[in-house]
Amino acid sequence: MINLAPHISVKNLNVYIGDAHILKNISIDIPDKKVTSFIGPSGCGKTTLLKTFNRLLDRQNDVRIEGQVLVDGEDLYGKDTEVTHIRKKMGLLSQRPFPLPMSIYDNIAYGPRIHGIKNKKKLNELVEHHLRSTALWDEVKDRLHSPATRLSIGQQQRLCLARGLAVEPEIILGDEPTSALDPVSTQRIEELFLQLKDKYTLVLVTHILRQARRVSDYIAFIYMGEIIEFGLTEELLLNPKEQLTKDYIKGFIS
Amino acid sequence: MNIRIVKDKAVKNIFLLLTVSSVLLVVLIFIGLYYKSVPILHSTSLSHLLFSSEWKPSKAQFGFAAFIAGTLWVTLIAIVIALPLSLLCAIYLSQYAPRRLTRFLNPLIDLLSGIPPVVYGVWGVLVVVPFIQEHVAPHFVEYSSGYSVLAGGVVLAIMIFPLIINILGEVFANVPKELSEASLSIGATQWQTIKYVLLKKSRPGIVAAVVLAISRAFGETIAVLMVCGNIPESPHSVFDSCYPLPALIANNYGEMMSVPLYDSALMFAALILFVIIFLFNAGSRIILNRLERRMN
Numbered sequence: 001m002i003n004l005a006p007h008i009s010v011k012n013l014n015v016y017i018g019d020a021h022i023l024k025n026i027s028i029d030i031p032d033k034k035v036t037s038f039i040g041p042s043g044c045g046k047t048t049l050l051k052t053f054n055r056l057l058d059r060q061n062d063v064r065i066e067g068q069v070l071v072d073g074e075d076l077y078g079k080d081t082e083v084t085h086i087r088k089k090m091g092l093l094s095q096r097p098f099p100l101p102m103s104i105y106d107n108i109a110y111g112p113r114i115h116g117i118k119n120k121k122k123l124n125e126l127v128e129h130h131l132r133s134t135a136l137w138d139e140v141k142d143r144l145h146s147p148a149t150r151l152s153i154g155q156q157q158r159l160c161l162a163r164g165l166a167v168e169p170e171i172i173l174g175d176e177p178t179s180a181l182d183p184v185s186t187q188r189i190e191e192l193f194l195q196l197k198d199k200y201t202l203v204l205v206t207h208i209l210r211q212a213r214r215v216s217d218y219i220a221f222i223y224m225g226e227i228i229e230f231g232l233t234e235e236l237l238l239n240p241k242e243q244l245t246k247d248y249i250k251g252f253i254s
Numbered sequence: 255m256n257i258r259i260v261k262d263k264a265v266k267n268i269f270l271l272l273t274v275s276s277v278l279l280v281v282l283i284f285i286g287l288y289y290k291s292v293p294i295l296h297s298t299s300l301s302h303l304l305f306s307s308e309w310k311p312s313k314a315q316f317g318f319a320a321f322i323a324g325t326l327w328v329t330l331i332a333i334v335i336a337l338p339l340s341l342l343c344a345i346y347l348s349q350y351a352p353r354r355l356t357r358f359l360n361p362l363i364d365l366l367s368g369i370p371p372v373v374y375g376v377w378g379v380l381v382v383v384p385f386i387q388e389h390v391a392p393h394f395v396e397y398s399s400g401y402s403v404l405a406g407g408v409v410l411a412i413m414i415f416p417l418i419i420n421i422l423g424e425v426f427a428n429v430p431k432e433l434s435e436a437s438l439s440i441g442a443t444q445w446q447t448i449k450y451v452l453l454k455k456s457r458p459g460i461v462a463a464v465v466l467a468i469s470r471a472f473g474e475t476i477a478v479l480m481v482c483g484n485i486p487e488s489p490h491s492v493f494d495s496c497y498p499l500p501a502l503i504a505n506n507y508g509e510m511m512s513v514p515l516y517d518s519a520l521m522f523a524a525l526i527l528f529v530i531i532f533l534f535n536a537g538s539r540i541i542l543n544r545l546e547r548r549m550n
Binding site for chain 2 (some may be wrong): 024056059061084085088089090092093096098100102103110111114115144147160164166167173192
């Protein structure tokens with residue numbers, strides 16, 4: 001069905017939280033440098049699936065994960081896998097923005113500093129570059145050293161995107177990244193996603209069908225912990241093959 | 255008027271009354287202590303009371319400097335020992351420890367805070383005092399009985415240890431986990447995340463925990479009284495005995511009627527304690543507000 005080289009390859013993934021079987025035998029290939037959206041009703045497991053990609057899920061208690069998630073061919077859940085370099089490959093945007101408790105500048109410089117960049121000039125360049133690429137530079141250039149929490153929530157989300165981009169990831173994960181934002185901020189984030197997909201692989205979780213349609217190349221419909229259908233955006237939305245997908249798109253299941 | 259509206263108003267006013275009266279109690283205690291201290295304040299100047307270490311009740315010499323010094327020293331030592339340990343312990347419990355372990359350790363820590371102070375005192379006398387006398391003090395001073403500032407500080411440290419851990423546990427739990435995840439998702443290690451995000455975000459809470467612990471330590475009486483020697487002289491080293499204010503009050507309250515002005519002197523000791531704790535809390539409140547404002 002999809003013949004592009006996969007960037008993330010999920011094989012027979014099962015996730016249990018306590019006794020609940022949250023993800024059931026998931027296999028999916030996320031194509032490189034495309035936008036892939038997971039859609040589905042609340043509680044279907046789409047966020048859980050996203051969180052298995054950067055190994056944040058297994059920080060919770062009582063989580064059991066079986067199967068494989070390969071990123072560039074490397075198994076995330078292998079015995080000797082070192083998680084920090086995998087997480088560095090993936091920028092994360094959460095439902096609400098969580099700026100770190102420091103200045104705007106330090107939020108962007110946080111990642112590069114952690115990975116060993118100390119040169120002031122280099123850091124300044126990085127901060128400016130990433131604030132520009134998220135269209136924040138003109139709005140914040142005069143107050144780089146004021147706390148990031150003083151920004152509007154839309155600006156905060158773009159700051160979080162810039163913070164993730166500053167460590168030069170390959171993949172951007174978005175967990176309903178616009179659900180707390182107003183329509184204008186949402187539009188700006190969506191525009192950014194469209195610009196970013198030339199360079200990055202984007203995986204988004206969304207419950208807004210129109211958003212999935214606007215930004216994504218591929219859509220996977222997830223229902224009750226299973227992938228029901230996965231395909232090109234237009235194909236899946238206009239001509240779904242499965243009855244469940246049809247029902248969801250028409251609004252019968254939510 | 256509707257009966258339930260009347261009830262609603264009545265409840266509101268009763269609660270207001272209860273709140274005001276409990277706050278009023280603090281004011282009344284202050285007034286009571288001040289009233290009782292008036293005789294000694296009339297006979298001796300305030301600066302003499304606070305800065306002289308002459309303590310001869312039978313000759314009407316009342317200088318509290320040694321007691322104040324004793325209180326501050328013991329508290330300082332206790333915090334210096336307890337804070338780093340409980341900070342590391344709380345970090346481990348909240349960030350690293352598997353849940354099986356915390357399920358077992360948390361009740362144990364709660365138990366520590368439930369042990370009566372006198373038991374800590376006995377343990378101090380039987381274990382800490384001889385240990386200091388035989389194994390620690392000889393390396394530093396010629397002679398120490400072991401009943402010392404250090405013994406008081408160690409016992410007190412262990413008593414405030416569970417208090418600080420509990421508060422810090424709450425403080426860390428209140429840091430949104432998404433904030434840590436944001437840091438981790440950039441490729442930071444757990445330790446980097448703790449250092450740069452968790453501790454930074456928790457700074458006001460850590461200050462609050464220390465403040466509560468210090469307030470508690472100032473007032474702790476019986477356990478400290480049992481191990482710090484109770485000699486009314488300013489300590490020159492941590493191996494000297496000292497005599498904190500609460501111990502002074504507790505030890506002499508029974509016989510205060512036999513010596514003129516003694517009762518007033520003891521009430522003044524209580525007043526000093528009250529004022530120290532009040533000023534300390536007020537000061538830390540200001541620091542906390544400033545910290546919180548800087549973060550938001």
